[in-house]
Amino acid sequence: MYRSAIYEEPLLNELVISKKEKINSFDKIPKTLQRKKNIDIPNLDETQIVRHFHRLSQMNYGIDTGIYPLGSCTMKYNPKLCEEIASWGKFNNTHPCQDISTVQGNLKILFELERMLCEITGMDFFSLQPAAGAHGEFLGMLLTRAYHEDRNQGSRDEVILPDTSHGTNPASVSMAGYKLIEIASNKDGTVDLKMLKDALSEKTACFMLTNPNTLGIFESEILKISKMVHDAGALLYYDGANINAIMGKARPGDMGFDIVHLNLHKTFATPHGGGGPGSGPVGVKMKLEKFLPIPRIGKTKEGNYVFDYDAPESIGKIRAYYGNFSVLLKAYIYILMMGSDGLREASEIAVLNSNYMKKKILDSKLYDMPYKDIRKHEFVLSCEKLKQVKGIRAMDVAKRLLDYGFHPPTVYFPLIVKEALMIEPPETESKNDIDRYVDAILKIANEDPEIVKSAPNNTSVNRVDEVSASKNPILTWKMI
Amino acid sequence: MKFVPNSSIKTIMLEELGLNKIEDLFLDIPKDIKIKNLNLPCGLSQQETERKLRKIVGKNRSCNDFLSFLGGGIKSHYIPAIVKSITSRSEFYTSYTPYQSEASQGFLQAMFEYQSMIAEITGMDVANCSLYDGVTSLSEAALMCTRITRKKNFIMPHNISWEKKCVLSNYAKGPGIKIKEISYNSKTGKIDIDELKRKINGDTSGVYIENPNFFGIFEDDIDEISEIVKKSGSLFVVGVDPISLGITKSPGEYGADIVIGEGRGLGNTMNFGGSSLGIYACKNELLRQMPGRIIGVTKDIKDKRAFCMTLQTREQHIRRAKATSNICTNEGLCALAAVVYLSWLGSEGFFNISKINFENGEKLAKLIASLPGFKLKFKSTHFNEFVVEYSDDVKKLNKILLQNGIFGGLTLEEFYPELENCMLIGTSEVHTDDDFEKFVSSLKEVSYV
Numbered sequence: 048m049y050r051s052a053i054y055e056e057p058l059l060n061e062l063v064i065s066k067k068e069k070i071n072s073f074d075k076i077p078k079t080l081q082r083k084k085n086i087d088i089p090n091l092d093e094t095q096i097v098r099h100f101h102r103l104s105q106m107n108y109g110i111d112t113g114i115y116p117l118g119s120c121t122m123k124y125n126p127k128l129c130e131e132i133a134s135w136g137k138f139n140n141t142h143p144c145q146d147i148s149t150v151q152g153n154l155k156i157l158f159e160l161e162r163m164l165c166e167i168t169g170m171d172f173f174s175l176q177p178a179a180g181a182h183g184e185f186l187g188m189l190l191t192r193a194y195h196e197d198r199n200q201g202s203r204d205e206v207i208l209p210d211t212s213h214g215t216n217p218a219s220v221s222m223a224g225y226k227l228i229e230i231a232s233n234k235d236g237t238v239d240l241k242m243l244k245d246a247l248s249e250k251t252a253c254f255m256l257t258n259p260n261t262l263g264i265f266e267s268e269i270l271k272i273s274k275m276v277h278d279a280g281a282l283l284y285y286d287g288a289n290i291n292a293i294m295g296k297a298r299p300g301d302m303g304f305d306i307v308h309l310n311l312h313k314t315f316a317t318p319h320g321g322g323g324p325g326s327g328p329v330g331v332k333m334k335l336e337k338f339l340p341i342p343r344i345g346k347t348k349e350g351n352y353v354f355d356y357d358a359p360e361s362i363g364k365i366r367a368y369y370g371n372f373s374v375l376l377k378a379y380i381y382i383l384m385m386g387s388d389g390l391r392e393a394s395e396i397a398v399l400n401s402n403y404m405k406k407k408i409l410d411s412k413l414y415d416m417p418y419k420d421i422r423k424h425e426f427v428l429s430c431e432k433l434k435q436v437k438g439i440r441a442m443d444v445a446k447r448l449l450d451y452g453f454h455p456p457t458v459y460f461p462l463i464v465k466e467a468l469m470i471e472p473p474e475t476e477s478k479n480d481i482d483r484y485v486d487a488i489l490k491i492a493n494e495d496p497e498i499v500k501s502a503p504n505n506t507s508v509n510r511v512d513e514v515s516a517s518k519n520p521i522l523t524w525k526m527i
Numbered sequence: 528m529k530f531v532p533n534s535s536i537k538t539i540m541l542e543e544l545g546l547n548k549i550e551d552l553f554l555d556i557p558k559d560i561k562i563k564n565l566n567l568p569c570g571l572s573q574q575e576t577e578r579k580l581r582k583i584v585g586k587n588r589s590c591n592d593f594l595s596f597l598g599g600g601i602k603s604h605y606i607p608a609i610v611k612s613i614t615s616r617s618e619f620y621t622s623y624t625p626y627q628s629e630a631s632q633g634f635l636q637a638m639f640e641y642q643s644m645i646a647e648i649t650g651m652d653v654a655n656c657s658l659y660d661g662v663t664s665l666s667e668a669a670l671m672c673t674r675i676t677r678k679k680n681f682i683m684p685h686n687i688s689w690e691k692k693c694v695l696s697n698y699a700k701g702p703g704i705k706i707k708e709i710s711y712n713s714k715t716g717k718i719d720i721d722e723l724k725r726k727i728n729g730d731t732s733g734v735y736i737e738n739p740n741f742f743g744i745f746e747d748d749i750d751e752i753s754e755i756v757k758k759s760g761s762l763f764v765v766g767v768d769p770i771s772l773g774i775t776k777s778p779g780e781y782g783a784d785i786v787i788g789e790g791r792g793l794g795n796t797m798n799f800g801g802s803s804l805g806i807y808a809c810k811n812e813l814l815r816q817m818p819g820r821i822i823g824v825t826k827d828i829k830d831k832r833a834f835c836m837t838l839q840t841r842e843q844h845i846r847r848a849k850a851t852s853n854i855c856t857n858e859g860l861c862a863l864a865a866v867v868y869l870s871w872l873g874s875e876g877f878f879n880i881s882k883i884n885f886e887n888g889e890k891l892a893k894l895i896a897s898l899p900g901f902k903l904k905f906k907s908t909h910f911n912e913f914v915v916e917y918s919d920d921v922k923k924l925n926k927i928l929l930q931n932g933i934f935g936g937l938t939l940e941e942f943y944p945e946l947e948n949c950m951l952i953g954t955s956e957v958h959t960d961d962d963f964e965k966f967v968s969s970l971k972e973v974s975y976v
Contacts, residue, residue, distance in 0.1 A: 051630070055831075059640050059870050071878040073774040075885065077747030077908055080738075080775045087647055090873030093609055100613040100637065100867060107633030109621030117623055124530050125621055128573050132580050134611070140589040143800030144597050144937055146929050152586035153799050166566050178659035178801065179856035181843070189697055218843035218853035222670075224701030227848045265555040294565070296553055301560045312856065316530070321634040322624045322820060322859030323657070324802035363693040367662040367789075368800025375801075380580065386570025389529045395549045396531050402552055403540050421555050449630050457626075460844075477532035478540060501828075506629040509827040513628065516825035516837040520814065522653045523643040527824060 049452025051506045052105035059099060060524045063089045087525075106507040107321075108454055114480045118425045118457040118469025119213065119261055121291045121313035123393075126384065129317065129377035138376060143368040147353060154352030157369065158344045160379045161328075167382075167390065168287070168307050169300020170330030174339045175370040180288060181215035182365060183308030183327030184255075186340065187284050188223030189362045190306055190331060191253045193338040194282065197360070203252040203281070209238055211261045211461040213288060225252060232463060236262045236418030238272055247279040257286040258302070259293070261461040261469070262418055263401065263425035273303025282306060290314050291473060292398055292423035295391025305332050315378035326374040338362050342369070396474035397424040400481060404472050407485045413492035417464055425471035427464045434466050437496045441466040444491055446510055447502035451487040529570065590797070594962055595934040596891075598743065598912040598953030600661070600688065600768065600789055601797055604880075605957055606868070610794045613867045620860055624820070628835040629827075635834035638822045638859065641866035648772045648869075648877075649786040650779020651808035655819035657858040658805030661789025662691050665735065665766060666698035667807065667818045667852055668785045669706075672733030672762045674816050674851070679704050682726060683735040684718050686711045686742060687766075689942040704732070713945075716742045716905030716914065724755055731761040733785075738778070739771055742951065743888065743912030744905060753782035762813075769793055769806060770955075771910050773881025785809045792955075794868025795861050804861040815841065818852030820859075883956045884911040887963075891954050894967045900974045904949055912953040914939065914946070919974070921948040927973045933966060 071085055091099075108115070115122035133139065141150055161173040177183035188206070195203045206225040208216050211232055220227050228246050233239035237260065247254075254276045259265045266272065276283045285304040291314045299307045311317050312325035319325065331339065341361045342354035354369075385393060405426045408414055414428040430441040445455030445468070457469040472481050491499055503509065521527055533540060537549065546552065553561070571579065590603045614620060618633065625631030625638075638656040645654035658664045669681045681699070683692075685708040692706075699706060707726050710719045718736065727734065734756045738746045746752065756763040765778035767788040778786045790804035791797070809817055815838065823837030843850040872880060888911040895915055896903045904914035915936060917924055925935040936950030943949075954963075 056636065058636070058643075059866075060643070071773075071875070073878075073882055073885070075889070075908075076774060077745055079747045079750055079781075080745055082774060082776050083780075086773065086777075086874045086877060088644055088869055088872070088874040088877060090875050091870060093607075093871065096867070096870050097609060097612070099870075101616070103633035103637055104613070104616035104618040105633065106636075107618040107622055108627075108630040109618045111617040111621045115623065117626075120623060122623060125617075126530060126573075128576060130615070130620075132577065132584075135584055136591045137584045137587045137589045139796040139798050140591050140603060141587055141799045142590055142595055142597050142601060142603075142797050142934065144599060144601075145588070145590075145593075145595070145934055146925070149588035149593070149929070149934075150799065152583045155583055155586065163567060178663075178803075178858075179854070181853040181855045182659060182663075185853060189700070192700070214842075214844040214847050214850070215853050215855050217848035218846075218850040221848040222698075222701050222853050224703070267555050267557060270557060270559065293556070295562065297556045297560050297562060301562070310856075318620045318860075319623045319856070320620050320858075320860030321622045321631075321638075321863065323659075323857040324859075324861060325856035327856075363697055364690055365663075365694055365697055366801075367660050367688075367690045367694070367803065371801035371803075372799040373796075373802050380576060382567070383571050383579065384573065384576050385529060387565045387567040389531075389570040390565060390567070392529065392531055392534060395552070396533050396537065398552045399537055399540055399544075399549065400533060402544055406544055423552075423555075445627065446629065449627065454630060455627055474531045474533070478536060503629045507632045508629055508831055508833040509829045511628040511827050511833045511835045512825045513835045513837065516823040516835050517839070520653075520821075520837055521824040522639075522814075522821060522837070523646045524640070525643065525646070526652075 049450065049505050053507045054102045054106065056099065056102045058524050060089050062091055062095055062099065113453060114476050114484055115454040116456050116470050116472045118471045119288050121471060121473055123316050123473035124475035125316055125318040126381060129380045132380055133373050133376050139373065151352055153372065154344055156376055156379050158346060158352055160375055161344065163382050164309060164328055164330060167294060168330050169298030170307050171333045172336045172339060173328050173330045175328045175375050176340045176365055177327035177329055178366055178371050179323060179325040180308055180310040180327040181219055183329045184215055184219035185222060186329050186365050187306045187308060188219055188225060190335050190338050191282050193362050194335055195252055200280065203250055205250045206252055207246045207254045210463055212255060212257065213261065213286060216255050216286060236264050237266050240268060240271065243272065243275060247275060247281065251279050251281040253282045253284050255284040255286060257289050259289050259423040262427050263422040264419060265423055269302045288313060289424065292394055294394040296394055305335060311374055311378040316381045317374045317377040324371045324374055326371045340364050393474045400472040400474060400476055401425055404470065404481050404485060408488060411489050413489055425469060427461065428468040429464050430466035430468060433492055439496050439499050441468050443499045443502065444468060447491045447499045448487060449503040450505045453484055453487060593932050593934050594966060596952045596954060596966060597934050597937050598951035599937040601791065602953045602955050603797065603957045604792050604955050606794055606796065607871050609871050610864050610867050614860055614864050619863060625836060628833065632834060635822050637863055637866055639824065639834050641862045642822060644866055644869045645806055645808050648769060648777060649808045650777025651786050652811035653814055654808035655817055655821050657862040658807050658819050658854060659858060660803035660805045661787060662694045664787035664805035664807045665691055666695045668764045668787050669695055669704055669733060670698060670702060671785065671816050673702050673704055675813060676732045676761060678730050678732040680707060680730045681732050682707045682709060684709050684711060684737065684740065686740060687737060688741055715907045716744045717746055717907060720748060720751060727755060727759045729760065731759050733762040733764050735764040735766060737766040739768060739910040742905060742914045743909040744907045745910065749781045757782060770881055770884055773877040774885060784813060790865050793865035795864045802858055802861050804858050804865060816851055819854050820857060880956055887911060887954045887958055888913060891963055894963055895970065898971055911955055912951055914949050915952055917948045921950050924973055928969055931969045933969055
């Protein structure tokens with residue numbers, strides 16, 4: 048049985064052995080700004096600090112610990128070479144405002160990465176500026192607005208989304224000032240064409256879609272959808288969270304999408320860093336090019352790379368400088384290593400893994416999978432039966448999986464599946480690990496419900512009371 | 528080796544599915560849009576890849592190779608080895624957002640400690656565990672001011688980075704926030720308080736002030752500014768270079784409601800401008816409108832102290848269209864670097880680093896101001912950046928400096944036409960007296976050419 052490291056590791060401020068009382072004063076700055084009291088940050092020795100964070104790391108689960116099949120998150124292995132190269136001083140100690148002649152290496156990478164992403168998605172141009180997927184969605188909405196305003200269609204103020212969409216989609220839509228129209232999925236779990244038709248109007252600015260969708264189902268009617276959306280004068284937006292299912296098989300650009308965002312920290316193997324940094328580049332078709340953020344990266348006839356700020360119709364910027372360069376660099380290295388065949392095989396095996404795992408679990412009849420059978424890189428189980436019969440909920444299964452040493456799937460999403468477990472075993476997982484995961488998930492369904500509901504027991508803490516954390520927020524060590 | 532372990536056993540797995548070939552798994556994709564292959568080169572081995580990247584990186588000159596005096600809020604700082612040692616722990620960097628608390632106690636506790644330290648240095652009650660960068664932090668702050676006050680006029684100084692203005696104008700579009708700018712005093716480089724008084728009114732949602740400001744200058748009339756903002760009933764947003772907070776009062780002590788800043792300087796490399804670290808802290812009463820992930824302390828069912836993501840009903844994965852922000856992925860690992868860095872410094876080290884940055888700024892400014900053809904544009908106390916006016920073409924000057932292995936200051940006239948031949952020079956603890964000597968003698972030499 049698995050056991051996580053368990054330390055009762057004090058907080059940094061609790062590690063202090065002696066407090067210094069001397070006030071650090073500095074009188075060269077204007078009086079009104081001089082500090083009157085010391086900052087209360089503990090003064091510790093490097094040994095203490097290293098042990099502290101080392102122990103904390105041992106109470107944390109990463110991809111290097113084991114399988115991490117979070118649906119729609121594509122938690123694939125992060126190649127070490129990418130980390131190594133990104134830490135070279137000649138990359139990571141470059142200033143964004145250095146003379147352009149001294150950063151030709153950086154620009155070459157950005158320029159070529161844009162072209163690679165265009166090829167992978169079938170889009171014409173890319174901007175590497177967004178720092179994350181949601182940031183890319185926000186840029187997509189800004190581009191949508193610029194496009195319609197340019198055509199004197201600024202009155203289009205609605206964005207349509209299916210009810211299976213990621214939470215960031217509606218949040219980005221409303222942050223950009225659009226009204227949200229959510230349409231229910233049909234009995235197959237895909238876009239209901241009738242509902243879409245009714246929702247589309249001269250008010251529609253955009254339809255946002257994930258394909259394959261969050262149930263892992265490919266929207267086979269995509270060409271019809273694309274025609275309907277364009278006939279209504281709206282744009283079609285592709286949330287690229289799930290593109291790990293179709294690289295080298297099909298491209299959103301060929302499906303009719305006008306704007307695409309990718310998540311390099313998902314599909315292109317850059318680490319999630321416990322939350323970030325990520326990168327959410329946005330690709331567009333020709334008709335949207337002139338609105339892309341500045342600077343664009345160009346190449347002169349002599350083969351020199353340049354930043355081009357001359358774009359009068361550009362939306363401007365959505366963050367400082369050129370994007371999360373360190374992440375972009377790692378994705379570039381990953382694509383170089385994988386190549387055309389490697390990327391296609393990654394998608395093929397991701398889909399194979401997912402279907403293999405799905406079959407093994409469904410054959411047991413312990414879990415159900417609502418909606419149609421054919422799935423791509425992920426699938427969504429329902430624990431509803433388990434809940435009815437044994438009182439075991441999706442969250443209980445998730446927590447019990449931790450006891451077996453596995454990271455749980457995404458839970459309670461998408462919202463249209465009751466007691467959802469959303470599972471995505473990427474191509475970097477071996478059959479052995481998948482088999483062991485399946486064994487555990489099936490075993491849990493047959494376990495004593497009390498054991499499952501009291502899980503986890505082998506982790507550094509037992510089940511955490513998140514409700515009282517919210518009721519009575521304690522957010523700094525001063526508040527304790 | 529392509530990070531696809533099941534590649535060699537795919538036929539066995541397909542058999543278990545009752546399928547013959549991989550293609551059978553893709554029958555749901557319409558034929559019309561299927562492609563055979565991507566038009567990309569074949570994959571390279573790891574050795575070939577590394578060789579190729581060595582060649583590419585050979586075209587770069589970094590701030591290790593050249594002496595850099597580029598200002599504008601981003602510069603080299605010394606990063607102790609402990610930072611990389613900790614952030615390279617793959618339990619940390621290969622983990623996802625800590626939704627499953629029980630498997631993420633380590634990262635959660637580190638983020639709680641980060642929040643505690645950021646709250647401490649900014650003088651705020653609470654901090655989130657990062658936004659994308661200082662620029663988007665400002666934009667999020669402007670949105671938050673409107674959510675709280677329900678007013679739509681946001682005031683900011685004319686002299687902030689053009690990128691901040693540009694990004695803010697995009698974030699402002701959704702709720703229809705109007706931005707008003709306040710000029711700076713052309714002699715002092717500080718904000719024009721009279722203009723602030725004229726422009727602020729009952730419709731103002733918030734006022735943004737940078738301290739030190741974009742020209743590196745301390746806004747020392749800060750108590751007066753704070754009072755003007757408070758009187759109008761709007762929120763006071765302060766932008767900081769966190770490194771300066773070792774010697775200055777915290778914004779909390781002079782009445783800030785929200786503090787934002789670029790935190791990259793805390794233990795993170797420049798990385799050509801990204802990744803970065805958006806600092807975001809505020810007063811407790813504004814907490815429920817704060818964007819981003821927040822970590823809290825709670826207990827597990829056995830009463831043991833535990834950490835978890837909290838107040839998630841503010842966030843997009845729960846509240847969807849009504850979330851305080853769309854942010855999901857943040858800059859967690861950069862926040863980890865920051866907390867390791869700050870704990871390595873301790874309050875003593877933090878004070879010292881801040882002091883050295885001030886003193887190096889003072890020293891270099893004096894040296895340059897003593898050269899013929901150069902003068903300080905503003906007569907005010909500054910931190911580690913300052914504006915220098917040159918008597919001739921500053922771009923030409925920088926080109927020649929480049930030949931001497933020096934990145935000169937950031938030229939300002941593109942964004943501030945009134946600052947012709949001015950440059951923003953930045954220094955930090957990485958520079959030694961020898962570096963200053965080299966810079967100054969180059970300037971002397973070049974200006975005589």
